Amino acid sequence: MSTEPAGAWHRLHPLSPVVRSGRGVLAVAAAVVITRSLRPGSHWWIDLVLPVVAALAAVASWLVTRWRLDGVTLRIESGVVRRDSRQLPIARIQAVDVVRPFLARALGLAELRVRLAGSSHADGRLAYLTEQAALDLRAYLLAAHHGVDPATPAPAERIALVVPTGRLVGSVLLSTLGSAAVVVVAGTVLAVVSPAGLAALGAALGVALLWCAIAFVSLVWRRVSTEYGFTVAQSPDGIRIRRGLLGTVAETIPARRVQAVRMIEPLLWRPLGWCRLEVDVAGSPGHDEADGSARMRKTLLPVGRRDEAGFLLGMAVGRPVPGLTRPPRRARWKTPLSYHFLAAGHDDGLAVSVVGRVRKVTTMVPLEKMQSVRFVQGPLQRRLALATVHVDAAGHVRAEFRERPQAQARLLVDELAALSREARRAPAADVHQGTDGPQAVGGPPAAGGPQAASVASPVNAAQSEA
Amino acid sequence: MPGAPQSMSPSPRLWRMRCTEVIAAAVVVAGLAGTGAGLAEGVAAALIVAVVVAAGAALVLWFARNRFRSWAYQERDEDLIVERGVLIRRLSVVPYGRMQFVDVTAGPVDRIFRLATVRLHTAAAASDARIPGLEREEAARLRDRLAALGEAKAAGL
Numbered sequence: 001m002s003t004e005p006a007g008a009w010h011r012l013h014p015l016s017p018v019v020r021s022g023r024g025v026l027a028v029a030a031a032v033v034i035t036r037s038l039r040p041g042s043h044w045w046i047d048l049v050l051p052v053v054a055a056l057a058a059v060a061s062w063l064v065t066r067w068r069l070d071g072v073t074l075r076i077e078s079g080v081v082r083r084d085s086r087q088l089p090i091a092r093i094q095a096v097d098v099v100r101p102f103l104a105r106a107l108g109l110a111e112l113r114v115r116l117a118g119s120s121h122a123d124g125r126l127a128y129l130t131e132q133a134a135l136d137l138r139a140y141l142l143a144a145h146h147g148v149d150p151a152t153p154a155p156a157e158r159i160a161l162v163v164p165t166g167r168l169v170g171s172v173l174l175s176t177l178g179s180a181a182v183v184v185v186a187g188t189v190l191a192v193v194s195p196a197g198l199a200a201l202g203a204a205l206g207v208a209l210l211w212c213a214i215a216f217v218s219l220v221w222r223r224v225s226t227e228y229g230f231t232v233a234q235s236p237d238g239i240r241i242r243r244g245l246l247g248t249v250a251e252t253i254p255a256r257r258v259q260a261v262r263m264i265e266p267l268l269w270r271p272l273g274w275c276r277l278e279v280d281v282a283g284s285p286g287h288d289e290a291d292g293s294a295r296m297r298k299t300l301l302p303v304g305r306r307d308e309a310g311f312l313l314g315m316a317v318g319r320p321v322p323g324l325t326r327p328p329r330r331a332r333w334k335t336p337l338s339y340h341f342l343a344a345g346h347d348d349g350l351a352v353s354v355v356g357r358v359r360k361v362t363t364m365v366p367l368e369k370m371q372s373v374r375f376v377q378g379p380l381q382r383r384l385a386l387a388t389v390h391v392d393a394a395g396h397v398r399a400e401f402r403e404r405p406q407a408q409a410r411l412l413v414d415e416l417a418a419l420s421r422e423a424r425r426a427p428a429a430d431v432h433q434g435t436d437g438p439q440a441v442g443g444p445p446a447a448g449g450p451q452a453a454s455v456a457s458p459v460n461a462a463q464s465e466a
Numbered sequence: 467m468p469g470a471p472q473s474m475s476p477s478p479r480l481w482r483m484r485c486t487e488v489i490a491a492a493v494v495v496a497g498l499a500g501t502g503a504g505l506a507e508g509v510a511a512a513l514i515v516a517v518v519v520a521a522g523a524a525l526v527l528w529f530a531r532n533r534f535r536s537w538a539y540q541e542r543d544e545d546l547i548v549e550r551g552v553l554i555r556r557l558s559v560v561p562y563g564r565m566q567f568v569d570v571t572a573g574p575v576d577r578i579f580r581l582a583t584v585r586l587h588t589a590a591a592a593s594d595a596r597i598p599g600l601e602r603e604e605a606a607r608l609r610d611r612l613a614a615l616g617e618a619k620a621a622g623l
Contacts, residue, residue: 372593394589
């Protein structure tokens with residue numbers, strides 16, 4: 001096993017440069033072949049300079065990249081010209097992903113991505129390790145993160161749900177079909193309304209429709225290929241998600257790192273009783289890569305029935321959804337269209353709100369994770385003695401208690417603030433694991449704060465010192 | 467909770483600063499537009515322009531006055547409350563433990579009036595706890611207090 005916890009330096013897998021530069025070199029080589037066939041006279045070796053330089057750079061970058069584990073941090077050093085040495089405190093991990101692009105998968109390699117809160121630049125990426133090494137390292141990091149002896153093997157997982165391919169394809173088609181239909185209808189209306197120059201318009205429409213069709217197919221392909229074989233498993237170290245057709249992604253969201261959960265029910269899915277679940281993890285949304293794993297919003301369920309969603313929801317937030325109440329009828333004057341689904345509610349651990357008419361979104365924010373609570377009242381709302389209460393979670397998610405009676409909303413703000421305070425104090429009895437405390441990790445956390453505080457608050461401990 | 471924490475408001479100098487800003491802008495606009503109108507149409511036009519600009523400035527001042535009065539903040543044991551807004555009333559409650567960092571900013575005009583803005587940032591993009599127009603000493607006191615409380619009550623993500 002290459003992930004011995006002892007602090008020795010490790011290299012990445014020797015085939016890493018091949019995988020990293022593989023696609024680029026192949027593309028350039030193909031371009032070279034094409035230009036050679038078009039323009040036979042030129043010096044052939046000039047065309048090879050670029051791919052060779054790229055390959056050399058990849059090899060050099062492999063040579064200078066090394067990583068090691070020392071108890072509480074993962075250290076990664078990289079960079080030829082600009083050395084980059086980064087230390088990732090294991091206690092502050094937000095999520096660990098194992099990503100296998102197609103080429104890497106063919107060679108039996110995998111990339112390990114360690115996500116911390118903050119910008120995506122702060123992520124630790126080890127590309128590439130052998131699959132086994134990546135899995136072992138992930139198990140080590142998660143065990144250390146949860147304060148268990150890091151040498152424990154990865155705990156057994158229990159598969160909670162597999163999304164059937166047929167339903168996935170159907171749901172993707174349905175949701176893209178909606179927008180496609182809008183485009184076609186708009187195009188037809190345009191064609192009918194403007195009688196002059198029909199031929200030119202028809203040609204333009206044809207081209208536009210062709211483009212739409214291409215975009216449509218690529219969109220469907222992208223979503224199906226990234227969410228193919230979607231498997232959710234529950235294990236003591238968190239929720240595991242595996243997905244992907246050609247390249248695969250295995251994500252792990254450690255227990256108690258869930259900032260908010262959203263259940264989305266688009267118009268066309270509702271007759272079928274389908275919905276989608278998304279989980280938000282702290283951190284800013286990084287660059288949106290094709291495999292979608294750079295986002296901090298993770299799909300927990302691409303499409304599923306309500307009972308499946310309910311089960312996963314219970315797994316993610318660890319408590320039943322509280323009862324919801326509707327805003328008073330006079331709110332119709334302010335929100336005639338979206339009044340239909342508006343509802344909100346809370347208990348002593350969870351705030352839930354439902355908004356949206358066409359796309360019904362149910363947002364759940366654990367009060368323990370609440371960042372702030374706000375009372376907002378516009379002029380029209382003041383006329384109607386209504387107000388909206390926002391419960392902000394980390395990032396851009398919030399549960400909005402819309403159109404509550406004014407007096408009730410004002411009390412709600414104080415009540416939510418108090419409940420959130422209590423929820424933060426109570427060190428979560430309902431954690432799946434990790435209640436045995438941090439003593440097994442050994443060594444104080446890097447921030448050097450009081451032990452209890454910095455374990456409960458891995459992020460703030462360092463940032464408030466800065 | 468030991469005693470009701472009192473509600474504080476920005477320094478009266480903030481109001482003076484707003485007045486100065488509005489009047490200075492009005493004078494410049496009235497000067498330019500009045501000169502233009504005077505050259506083109508005569509003295510009567512210049513006077514009309516001046517009156518219109520003055521009326522506009524008065525309206526803006528009236529609004530700024532209400533806005534200035536609407537600001538209030540309250541340091542409670544566990545959280546900071548910030549109230550603001552005339553047309554849209556807002557009230558934010560930010561627990562100290564959720565604070566990621568505190569910003570103290572002062573623009574050139576702020577500095578002339580020895581004022582500063584304190585802003586509390588959390589991990590949520592939307593939590594908006596900004597208090598403008600604090601006297602420098604008060605801003606420094608608030609910053610230090612918030613930083614200390616944030617560290618003492620830190621609550622992680």
